[in-house]
Amino acid sequence: MTKQTDLLILGAGAAGLTAAFTGAGFSKKVILVDQNKPGGECTWSGCIPSKALINRAKEIHHVRKYVPTYEPDTAQLLAEVRQVMEDVYQNESPEVLAKAGIEFVKGKATFKDAHTIEVNGEVIEAKKVIIATGSKPAIPPIDGLKEVAYLTNENLFQQQALPKSLIILGGGPIGSEMAQTIARLGTEVHLIEKAPRILGNDEQDHAALIEQRLEKEGVQIYTNTEAKSVKEQDGNIHLTVEKNGTTFEVTAEKILVALGRQATLTGFGLENTGVEYDKKKIKVDNHMETTVKGVYAIGDVVGPYQLSHMANAQGITAAQDAILPIRRKIDYKNVTWCTYTDPEIGQSGLTESQAREEHGDSIRIYTHSYDELDRAKTKPDYIGQLKLVLDKKGNVLGASAVGDRAGEIISQIQTIKMLDINMGKLSSVIHPYPTYSEILVKLGKKIYVDNLLNKPVIKQVTKWRDKESE
Template identity: 50%
Template structure:
């Protein structure tokens, strides 16, 4: 029976990071994957969605000057080609060249130190679960009777549909809805909450919805899906809103209502791994079995590729090194790759007020009004909302603008390092850039830091200013 220092089950962003981290420390590593390496990010998430978004944006731009036909089959083929190119850095051969053993098959625990993969028993000193997640499919009457799409199947289509109903108003919905609409698909989003992106700053969620509406995406918010049936149009959704029954029809239906951790059929009970709606983990990402760790979507709570990378390093080092590290979720940022992009780091204003009361300071910035770079491109507006503490430390930032995902990184550096946002005004930024908006905001924060200082306020009061 073969024995390994570490066995990694799953090869998405988290599993690959964990495996390469352990290999870097000279450990004997086995990687087990039931499909192909790369996971959701490569095959049905970050990579193909951005490839689709980029093609849709290029066509949307071109149509401002000419009538451009869309070959949906060719678009989807190019999207899959991008995934295949990314996969070249994640193949079994790449893993084996780095020093890992690779085994394609389904793993199941026999006990805490042994797994079985398609009849072969293997021993591991430590294990990392990186089995990812899958689309959550709600128990809507009739849904299982139609050929619905999810993010796992939408990129495998050979043709784009003429029309699509999207269930859910979250990140995947907004990205794919805008992209498909720009490619000529009639898109309707049905969201049960009163607004899309319900966890984000309401004013930013509303602004992004209005932008997509302006491009032709139809939104039905505050609307609950009740039943799905096959129809002459393809699919018909029966829904309820404010006591009224509504019907929406489209060729296809796309389910984008969240994710569910892959914890089934692993024999976790044989290994002493407790599951309570998800894996039970401590701050070191260890399960209830002392030699089994987890990372990525299966671990949660943030189902983001960059968080999977972060957790993968910590889980691997905790599994193979004597010094234990804890995860820290105080500084998490993310981006939604619509056009314009939306990016966030930290708290919303409501969350900040709940934690810190009225001592917080809130700043707003309108790029169309204040930023020269935005003025050089027709229609290139953007907005920033910055929430800081009374001492100038970043509590939250929200950006809806061109390249917002890049802009938030600069804020994230200041936030993570605990630096006063006013310090940014002393950093020379290239001109004209979108990032100069942050420098301009920091000047106001810098001045307020001075004028709001207790000594300065007292002195101003004495002189009557």
């Protein structure tokens, strides 16, 4: 027997869940299929458990400032993290989905053709299909790695306790967050990064501040360092690395691979659909539609940003375009993200170097340090800065924030950028005192004055005044 549906979604992670709720919101019959429980990487091995552990490590870090001998029970902490995952799952369970009008089918699905899958021996045909199969940890071809019991984000939070020492491969967001977090919980951490610096997609000077903070907290960072081989011996992991032509060994109890994500493109019959794809992603247009009409793809399986909030945006776009006659486009000009180190680092739009490549030297750069914020001064050992990259008129091309509440500050700038509001207008916005968001007002006043001085009439008057004073 064949089951019919309006919208079939393969993958119940952040992207698939958003698409499913959007489709059900338009009173369409939605079937959501996944071989695992709903929630995907974000709930079970990504955003939720990592932030839960980060928050607990921050509390432990503060305690150890005053009680240096305090040793946390990492087994208990990891158990608490797993409970948080279960708590979040209660809002994504099959029962909750059913109440929203979404039928969840747990099982391994295989495409028979572009609009037909088989799962648990049942055939499902759909008018529209959305592929949201997500991604898995990228595992590099390092000699010997497959022979050792390496960790990834998929099994890290299932450990019964944290190791006494840990090697982390990769200085991106996941590697940097976990390096600081796990070091704060008493583990000796070695962070290996092939590039010249960690957090390579963020503003360089702000990433440098994070690197300094991690080193201050005991993380041993090896940049310009390439992993060559790994072996397990005497109960430890021995990693051979090369830095500036010199080969040496780094030893720890465990090794965590945090080298990005690889799109899940195999194992569900994608080759039977006629959809175009390569080794990295499924090909889609700006409506998230694949090369096969009526078949869409969203989330990590298409990129270009493997971020939960981008997956959510793609899910809404794809579901609406699959259902409504008026089609919307995805817009990547206003991409933003936040890395949850302590302090946080947030990025919106272009970095300074990217802006110079696109717009030349006409851009305007403004920076403001937390040194001038009374709220920041109330916290010991604070660091922070906001950098704005504007066009010649004062509109936002990009911004980077590092410091406490950087995620909230960058979100305000993201809103300003999205709505195409000139930054100078912030000069008249009243913010509560003392807050970190005051930094926006302080910069807004500078930009407002510069905007006035850049007006042709003001420039001419200034020239006349200068001549008269000569």
